Amino acid sequence: MSYLSKTDPEIADIIEKERLRQQNGLELIASENLVSRAVLEAMGSIMTNKYAEGYPGKRYYGGCEFYDMAENLARDRLKKLFGAEHANVQPHSGTQANMAVYFAFMNLGDTLMSMKLTQGGHLSHGSPVSFTGKFYKVAQYGLDPKTETLDYGVVEEMAKKEKPKMLVCGASAYPRTIDFKAFQEIADSVGAYCMADIAHIAGLCATGVHPSSVNIVNFTTTTTHKTLRGPRGGAIMCNSEYAQAIDKAVFPGMQGGPLMHTITAKAVCFEEALRPSFTEYNKQIVKNAKVLAETLMDNGLRLVSGGTDNHLMLLDLTAQGITGLEAENALGKAGITVNKNTIPNETKSPFVTSGLRVGTPAVTSRGMKEAEMRQIGTWIARVVKEVNNEALIKNVHASVTDMASKFTLHPE
Numbered sequence: 001m002s003y004l005s006k007t008d009p010e011i012a013d014i015i016e017k018e019r020l021r022q023q024n025g026l027e028l029i030a031s032e033n034l035v036s037r038a039v040l041e042a043m044g045s046i047m048t049n050k051y052a053e054g055y056p057g058k059r060y061y062g063g064c065e066f067y068d069m070a071e072n073l074a075r076d077r078l079k080k081l082f083g084a085e086h087a088n089v090q091p092h093s094g095t096q097a098n099m100a101v102y103f104a105f106m107n108l109g110d111t112l113m114s115m116k117l118t119q120g121g122h123l124s125h126g127s128p129v130s131f132t133g134k135f136y137k138v139a140q141y142g143l144d145p146k147t148e149t150l151d152y153g154v155v156e157e158m159a160k161k162e163k164p165k166m167l168v169c170g171a172s173a174y175p176r177t178i179d180f181k182a183f184q185e186i187a188d189s190v191g192a193y194c195m196a197d198i199a200h201i202a203g204l205c206a207t208g209v210h211p212s213s214v215n216i217v218n219f220t221t222t223t224t225h226k227t228l229r230g231p232r233g234g235a236i237m238c239n240s241e242y243a244q245a246i247d248k249a250v251f252p253g254m255q256g257g258p259l260m261h262t263i264t265a266k267a268v269c270f271e272e273a274l275r276p277s278f279t280e281y282n283k284q285i286v287k288n289a290k291v292l293a294e295t296l297m298d299n300g301l302r303l304v305s306g307g308t309d310n311h312l313m314l315l316d317l318t319a320q321g322i323t324g325l326e327a328e329n330a331l332g333k334a335g336i337t338v339n340k341n342t343i344p345n346e347t348k349s350p351f352v353t354s355g356l357r358v359g360t361p362a363v364t365s366r367g368m369k370e371a372e373m374r375q376i377g378t379w380i381a382r383v384v385k386e387v388n389n390e391a392l393i394k395n396v397h398a399s400v401t402d403m404a405s406k407f408t409l410h411p412e
Helices: 002-007 009-024 037-043 065-082 094-105 131-135 152-162 180-189 202-206 240-254 260-273 276-298 324-333 361-365 370-385 390-404
Strands: 086-088 111-115 137-141 166-169 193-197 219-223 234-238 312-316 339-341 355-359
Touching: 002 009, 009 390, 037 260, 065 086, 065 202, 065 234, 065 260, 086 240, 094 131, 094 166, 094 193, 094 219, 094 234, 094 240, 111 152, 137 152, 152 180, 166 180, 180 193, 202 276, 234 240, 276 312, 276 355, 276 361, 276 370, 324 339, 324 355, 324 370, 324 390, 361 370, 370 390
Parallel strands: 111 137, 111 166, 166 193, 193 219
Antiparallel strands: 086 234, 219 234, 312 355, 339 355
């Protein structure tokens, strides 16, 4: 950072402060992770200097031969990682990957069927504030009110009634295993396409820790960060029969020039994900999540659905008489970063909420294991129960800083 500190000390100072925040605290936001030095190097490389509109071998600009090599590596590595027939690595984000699938296979006013945002879905799955809620007719399923899990029978009945053009599965705050085969069978029964958004669990799916949707549903979209532990971006996988339509929907349909420095970093991330150590890492994510969930419940906190099968858990703070916002702020003062989140049967606004979403990918990347999860769970419970106890929060913060000092951001 020596060059930047000379040319733009204000920005250099902000970056250093953020580095220290990450180093000295605990990142438990389920959608966040810590990339390797190799990914960071690729992201900050000269691959950002050129336009490369089009696809390898069919660019609209000259001088793209090395960009073709990088994108081909990214595509081939992603296909190998998931066993996919076709992959597009150009989407700038998960939402733009979803947008491209909709654009390729839906028309304005068609019916999109998906999970409710307040019960675990995502903005890009049909929220009224999203383009999806404005461009399409939206029908949304939720969770069983007793088990707080998906009821595939209810989803099937809704699909028969609504006759969607696209059935979307996948979630941003669902702690249980998703049966992708069941969703595709429901879609087939009503003549719909099925898209799985595996952004949160992509790393788990790639390594067999969670069942994969690739080659099961028609289209699989994902981000390349989160449990894949790569740069912020998106990707789409599908069978060869859909490849041309998907590629045309991404470019020129939804995007212009691809972000080649990001695609280069995606290639690095996918190579890392093909290593045996990445499988062990994702197994540890789930082990850590289960221990953290058990610790929270042992300390008297309620988890939505009673636990977790993946990398995240949802705390219901109703019994504590506090909001998710209050808990997020108190934990933030203690050096533990989480996010407020809506829960099933939510009664508060998305800016306040009754719950917290907690995840283990980032702390697992630092090398933390079950013993650390038990301690972190105990700290969370103590703070959540006494959000206004400044002395307690100060003591927890000191303990958090001490633990964090033993685990670097780049253990590789």
